[in-house]
Amino acid sequence: MQPAPYSFPGGIHPETHKALTREAAIAPAPLPAQLFVPLQEKGRAPGRIVVRAGERVLKGQKLAEPADALGAAMHAPTSGEVRAIAPHPLAQADGGEGLCAHIVPDGKEEWTPHAPFDLQSATHEAALRHLRDSGIVGLGGAAFPSHIKLGDGHQIHTLVLNGAECEPWITCDERLMREQATAILRGAQILAQLAGAAEIRVGIEDNKPEALAAMEVASAGQANVQVFSVPTRYPAGGEKQLIESLTGIRIPAGRYGPQYGVQCFNVGTAHAVARAIDHGEPLISRVVTLTGAVRRPANVEALIGTPIADLLALAEPENNVTRTLLGGPMMGVALPNLAAPLPKHGNCLIAASDALFPPRPAPSPCIRCTACAQACPQRLQPFELYWFAHARAFDKLARYRLFDCIECGACAWVCPANLPLVDYYRFAKDAIRTQERERRAADSARERFEWRSFRLAREKEEKAARLKARAAETLSQMNNEGAPPDAGSADKQALIAAAVARAAAQKAAAETPPPPTEEPPQP
Amino acid sequence: MSTTHSPYAHGPASVRATMFRVLAALVPALAVLVWYSQGAILLPLVLSSAACLALEAVCLKLRARPWRNDGSALLTAWLLTLCLPVVTPWWLVLTTALIAIVFAKHLYGGLGQNPFNPAMAAFCVAIVAAPGIMAQHLPPHAMSTLEQIRIILGLDAREVLDGIASATPLNALSNALHHDDTHAADFADTLATPLALICAYALGGLWLVRARIIDWRTPLVFLATLFLLATLPWWIAPARYPSPLFHLLHPSTMLAAFFILTDPVTGCTTARGKCLLAACAALIVWLIRSHGAYPDGIAFSVLLMNFCAPFIDLHTQPKAFGHER
């Protein structure tokens, strides 16, 4: 174990509250009475559903194929009956609905046939496809499909394994590292092999000495693995921040790790990869920290799709709980509906009381104290962004690099004026994206219109030219067939021919095809 | 704008706590001045504080803003009291409060929107409008408490305190240097007396630096620049130019370095900008003190730099993460 060779700017030291659950060993959550397995990511097309309502499914059986390249498959977390495939509230801040498979478990936990994946003889594509078909996505929070992050197997030289877990309250990764270090490293080796990375760097915050020790012990003899302790400072586990701490590489907004030779995976993801390859088990469960104002804080291994309310009940929330957070307090979301199912990225449920999370006091004007700028890990000037977002000066926001903001919330945490800074950034980003979309739609509509006008004009010209040619032909035929021409009749014939042509042209114009109806290209 | 989104946790900082810590940092200096003035300064302090708080409340009410005791009005009152001579008449104390809170702060949109430091703006107006009164800085223990209070309340008709005014450490030292008739004893005397005040300012200021309420760059760059600027001409023509010590050991230098130029609202926000602003402020102070008509250039220098701060900020923006190259 060694200290991280680099560091990142800014950061904050919020109270971690991890003592509540860090000694709580991972225990399997009891089988819930029903499951709602999300088949659709927020704002994305639903996957291709391969089961029907009324069908019996086995544990690990595929429910939906990914809809497109950016998806991953979904599986039945246990055996039982698919009652319905219908919209159900999802675990999102807006309480929006998405297509879910409502499964009533039969309690038999009967597995679908599955077998280890032979990594050695498989092609790169086949291996990536297997990860996709196993539903492997990032378990750290972004839920981004892992097979896409791996790239073509040639660009990445260093794989960063994220065990920093910098968000307060959460201990699921810490427990996993302490209990499953070998499997995690096995998964990391698989990922490194698929990415073509020569080196694996593990980053763990130094407030988890047991996890550091466990990973160190497990990595003994693996020459390509180095375990680094990262100073405890939020957001040390931010993907960009950890990559910088361990490799010194800074990835600007809009760029991706592979372009810089690095990629970052969460320890939970690596563990899921090991299960998928060595056991052929798809991603159907994950470790969740249950904490906050609860009588029995815990770390449980829960099935994806378990209703949040069922999970929370295991921890016995206190009576003064006012809301439930999914994820940590810095980047998590308050859930409006506890019927929502546990998503793959659901690492923590916090029963929040006003005592633990006092309501934010009313904001006051910014005093330009720059505390936010000193806390910003992305080296932005949050108060300037706030000001421009407030004034809707969107062009300025781009100059001040709004899109480099990772929405970590460090600025809002330190702000003495209590300004909801991140809310402003989200609002501005949304507004700018919408504007951009509208501009593109308008552009393509204009292009379509111009193209149509051009085409109509061209068709008209072509038609006129054709008719003229035909008229000329008719005329010359008449001339050839008819009596010896005299000047007068030739004129007359030309007039007749022209009239014929005009009539034909009018007829042709009336037959002009209707305007095109193709949809504007989706951005 | 919804506030139901992350982050749900908030750190311990608040505007109020920040302001009250700055106020706390001013307590040592005020204590020294209480001692110097034999308690008389408490009268303008209370007057100014009451006036600023009342005006703040009225302005917020008129602007239909909630009243919050954020400490900013009290801080303005305290800074004003520290800048004005102790024996400033009551009406001028109230007028400066009015200018600071109403004109320099709320007419610009209140806390956070004011381009000029309210205390400095009011102080400048006073210097220009009543230069005689503003020159009446008493040396320590020069007058009895009662006498001073009588002057403040206008019961003593003396407009300008001849003889006493010229005996202030700054003027005495300045005169001594300019007229080349340095008395060693006088010199030591004048140096020794404000030393307690200077130390008090520095003590409070360094505590604020340690508490990370103010940035270390501003006082460091300001004091260093002033020292360097003053050294060269003084070496060349010691009779013509005041010594660097004269500049540094001036109470208003310390006040500006730690409490005025560090005002976040009216200063620069970027690290490079802070340095640039402090250096320019030092240059202006030195120019005014060496060549200007006013005995002290701090207030004018601060206002001028307040004006420049947004432009300096604009041109010293740091590069964002990953965009360094």
Ligand code: SF4
């Ligand atoms: S921390 Fe808050 S008050 Fe301070 S500069 Fe940033 S936004 Fe303004």
Ligand code: SF4
């Ligand atoms: S939320 Fe954005 S602006 Fe605020 S500290 Fe994080 S990266 Fe910086």
